[in-house]
Amino acid sequence: xxxxxxxxxxxxxxxxxxxSSDVKNIIVMTGAGISVSAGIPDFRTPGTGxxxxxxxxxxxxxxxxxxxxxxxxxxxxxxxxxxxxxxxNFCPTPTHYFIRLLEEKGLLLRNYTQNIDSLExxxxxxxxxxxxxxxxxxxxxxxxxxxxINPEEVKTSIMEGEEGWKRMRQKYGELIKPDIVFFGEPxxxxxxxxxxxxxxxxxxxxxxxxxxxxxxFASLINLVSEDTPRLLxxxxxVGNFYKxxxxxxxxxxxxxxxxLACSLGWSVELLSLIHISEPT
Ligand code: APR
Numbered sequence: 001x002x003x004x005x006x007x008x009x010x011x012x013x014x015x016x017x018x019x020s021s022d023v024k025n026i027i028v029m030t031g032a033g034i035s036v037s038a039g040i041p042d043f044r045t046p047g048t049g050x051x052x053x054x055x056x057x058x059x060x061x062x063x064x065x066x067x068x069x070x071x072x073x074x075x076x077x078x079x080x081x082x083x084x085x086x087x088x089n090f091c092p093t094p095t096h097y098f099i100r101l102l103e104e105k106g107l108l109l110r111n112y113t114q115n116i117d118s119l120e121x122x123x124x125x126x127x128x129x130x131x132x133x134x135x136x137x138x139x140x141x142x143x144x145x146x147x148x149i150n151p152e153e154v155k156t157s158i159m160e161g162e163e164g165w166k167r168m169r170q171k172y173g174e175l176i177k178p179d180i181v182f183f184g185e186p187x188x189x190x191x192x193x194x195x196x197x198x199x200x201x202x203x204x205x206x207x208x209x210x211x212x213x214x215x216x217f218a219s220l221i222n223l224v225s226e227d228t229p230r231l232l233x234x235x236x237x238v239g240n241f242y243k244x245x246x247x248x249x250x251x252x253x254x255x256x257x258x259x260l261a262c263s264l265g266w267s268v269e270l271l272s273l274i275h276i277s278e279p280t
Pocket of ligand 1: 032036045063114134208211214236238252253
């Protein structure tokens with residue numbers, strides 16, 4: 001590796017120059033941190049993360065609420081939580097709109113998200129450019145037969161509470177759930193298919209709002225080539241972002257994307273996207 005490559009990205013200004021001149025295929029990897037300012041807690045931030053607020057469910061361990069084996073034995077905690085977090089009451093954040101702006105600039109190759117809130121769709125990002133690695137509420141199935149069920153019928157039953165989901169279990173002869181990927185379930189076929197073709201083409205990886213604790217998603221950061229720059233925007237240092245080609249903005253993601261947009265001369269466009277969501 002020649003010297004200039006070793007010091008390729010000392011600071012954000014150099015990265016901005018690179019984005020403005022050479023970049024064509026940006027992959028954005030996102031986690032729960034990008035929806036925190038929408039009012040949706042992340043999972044692992046001590047004190048405020050979802051996993052530190054589950055005492056009332058009396059779980060053996062916090063992640064059990066999203067474990068398929070635990071769900072089969074005791075579905076009530078998940079259904080109760082699902083009623084609280086069901087998409088429809090939250091708005092996309094500046095970070096979602098920054099990703100939309102990358103699409104509008106023709107620079108977004110793909111957004112791999114771990115989030116199940118579908119705020120990417122709400123922000124108007126083309127579904128073709130989204131990989132919902134951990135699924136979402138858009139579709140629903142029976143858990144054994146994997147038979148598709150009308151997601152509206154599932155939403156209605158979950159909103160009704162215990163009555164509702166027990167009625168569905170009766171009707172379909174087995175438990176049903178939105179197509180969220182539980183621990184112990186495989187990720188969608190689309191994830192494995194697209195990652196094979198996307199990461200070899202990636203000329204800039206941006207990772208935002210994730211602790212990179214969950215596999216196989218977390219390992220995606222190692223699929224880009226050795227000299228592809230990787231930008232982390234996160235409240236804390238995570239992953240293996242210390243190589244010569246890595247840049248880290250350790251801060252709130254909405255602040256980080258606003259600063260990046262400003263350096264790129266995109267502030268007005270970002271603001272106009274953010275304002276399209278505000279009630280008139
Ligand atoms: N700005 C920047 N970073 C933030 C913000 C914010 N406003 N809020 C939180 N963060 C950071 C946290 O510091 C943490 O590093 O985002 C990260 C969120 O990490 P997690 O809570 O672990 O969420 P995530 O990485 O998405 O979890 C991955 O775990 O339980 C499973 O399936 C679930 O998809 C989820 C997966």
